[in-house]
Amino acid sequence: MPRQLGELEDTVMTRVWQWNRPVTVREVLEDLQQERSIAYTTVMTVMDNLHQKGWVRREVDGRAYRYTAVSTRAAYSAALMNEAWSQSDNPAAALVAFFGMMSAEQREALRDAMRVVVPTFPEPAESRPEDGAPADEAPPESGR
DSSP states (O other): OOOOOOHHHHHHHHHHHHHTSOBOHHHHHHHHTTTSOOOHHHHHHHHHHHHHTTSEEEEEETTEEEEEESSOHHHHHHHHHHHHHHTOSSHHHHHHHHHHHOOHHHHHHHHHHHHHHGGGSOOOGGGSOTTSOOTTSOOOOOOO
């Protein structure tokens, strides 16, 4: 399970995820300097730490490295949510509380996600015909 990113790590990873291409320390530095004063060595250290932690891979490009995200921001967010949920002593109550905190837009995103995921879940037994066949299949012929 990934550990939550620190503030500066998240700021750097946000750029890497948004740009969705190999990036250099210099590119990230120049972008960050539009918002704050930050040293090249600080950004270089953060990107090296992200590499050591497995968040980015890097390839040599001349005298520098180009860094690429190993996974997506969505996968990172999902892993954090799953970890938090699995740590609960009452997962159902945690989900109810989480759903209660959602905005209307988040609830709509959840509905959209459920439409994608639910067809892959097995159908509950009580919604199947008595012979146990899935509801959308005809029962096998008796061979008479």
